Amino acid sequence: MPDLLSVPIVTSCSRIVETRYDSDASTEDVTEIAAAIESLRGALVRKAIAETKLQVLSNARATFSRSKQAGSVDEEPLLKTYASVLGLAEIDEPSLIQLEQSIRKEIDEAGQRASVSTDVITKLGSKPNVFIFRWAADSERSVSAAVGSALSGTAGDTNRRSGYLVAASLRSSALEYGDDLVTKLIRDKKFGKTGADSVLDNPYIVNFTLGAKHHYFSEDRDIASAINAAVRLSASDLDKIFGGGYSSFLQAQSLAVDAALKSSITASARGMASEPKRKIYPFRLWGDSVFAAGGDAERKRNEGYTTFYSTRSNLADYVIDESKESDDAGKFQCMQSIPFEGAIQSTSVTKVGFKFCSPKGWNDDEGKALGKTSPFLWEPDKESCIELDKSF
Numbered sequence: 001m002p003d004l005l006s007v008p009i010v011t012s013c014s015r016i017v018e019t020r021y022d023s024d025a026s027t028e029d030v031t032e033i034a035a036a037i038e039s040l041r042g043a044l045v046r047k048a049i050a051e052t053k054l055q056v057l058s059n060a061r062a063t064f065s066r067s068k069q070a071g072s073v074d075e076e077p078l079l080k081t082y083a084s085v086l087g088l089a090e091i092d093e094p095s096l097i098q099l100e101q102s103i104r105k106e107i108d109e110a111g112q113r114a115s116v117s118t119d120v121i122t123k124l125g126s127k128p129n130v131f132i133f134r135w136a137a138d139s140e141r142s143v144s145a146a147v148g149s150a151l152s153g154t155a156g157d158t159n160r161r162s163g164y165l166v167a168a169s170l171r172s173s174a175l176e177y178g179d180d181l182v183t184k185l186i187r188d189k190k191f192g193k194t195g196a197d198s199v200l201d202n203p204y205i206v207n208f209t210l211g212a213k214h215h216y217f218s219e220d221r222d223i224a225s226a227i228n229a230a231v232r233l234s235a236s237d238l239d240k241i242f243g244g245g246y247s248s249f250l251q252a253q254s255l256a257v258d259a260a261l262k263s264s265i266t267a268s269a270r271g272m273a274s275e276p277k278r279k280i281y282p283f284r285l286w287g288d289s290v291f292a293a294g295g296d297a298e299r300k301r302n303e304g305y306t307t308f309y310s311t312r313s314n315l316a317d318y319v320i321d322e323s324k325e326s327d328d329a330g331k332f333q334c335m336q337s338i339p340f341e342g343a344i345q346s347t348s349v350t351k352v353g354f355k356f357c358s359p360k361g362w363n364d365d366e367g368k369a370l371g372k373t374s375p376f377l378w379e380p381d382k383e384s385c386i387e388l389d390k391s392f
Helices: 027-070 076-086 093-125 143-152 179-191 195-199 223-231 235-241 246-268 288-301
Strands: 015-021 130-136 162-176 204-219 277-282 306-314 355-359 380-387
Touching: 015 288, 027 076, 027 093, 027 130, 027 162, 027 204, 027 223, 027 246, 076 235, 093 130, 093 246, 223 246, 277 288, 288 355
Parallel strands: none
Antiparallel strands: 015 162, 015 277, 130 162, 162 204, 204 306, 355 380
């Protein structure tokens, strides 16, 4: 993948670099990996819920023992709360022993399910060019914020979302800007924009896309809310049970589940990027017809893939020094903007195609005079053409 924090520049004409990572993994394989991730997540959450109940049971046993030793009835309201959380008619040692055995069995079974799911991820994720990505729609989700939302019953910050994406047979497409970008920006400034660009204040162009033939994405569950819902008590009751430390305990459980999930997936995702296939296609930024045709050619190449990630640049952000534009015919080196079929004005939109040429006379003295006539009237130099749908 390219450095997405910079704009790729080439000292020639603009081009699109396509990279494919073909895989023999099927849709069923991707779906099975995704199901295993969901199963792993569910097993870890169930384990956390069981461990929470085990902690409640431990506290209940201590309170029950204390009440028996002191012979006090002051603990009766708290013992009733414990009984409600644990699903018991009343708190007594036989009931606690039986429940503890049941909870520990739940923890063991959840661990076994997590292990089985991890094995599936390891097996299928080891196929060449199968990738498991961690995605985030915003910054890393704050566990403490999630815990606060769970305890207060609010939805929390819904803009912060994260999860996993399983993908096989990737395709990336990166636009590298060439000299025609300078030509476009200078001529737009000198002569005004045309078409849709003329009514948009902030025109942008997509410069990188990443897609896959098969992919599946999932969104993280709110672990704190899942645990809190399982114990079915208000925050005040829970604080009584945990002596005011429930928030800290819940946060620790949420962190533990999140860390275990990441660790299991990272450890099992041992796939490799294998035999990438790269092709380079011409692309031109100046000239409405060739620009549109370049986009059509890219969409055609992307058939069968679903784009799940992209970056873009705002062309209005670039400041251009007009003195940098050459006055000689060389400035037409990257201006293959005339349809092979003829001048734009006389060529039907349906016949434009993907083959474009420099304007006739671009490489001799006539080139100096081309700027004085409308580009819509320029005739193609059929000896200086590019084909947007063919690699070079």
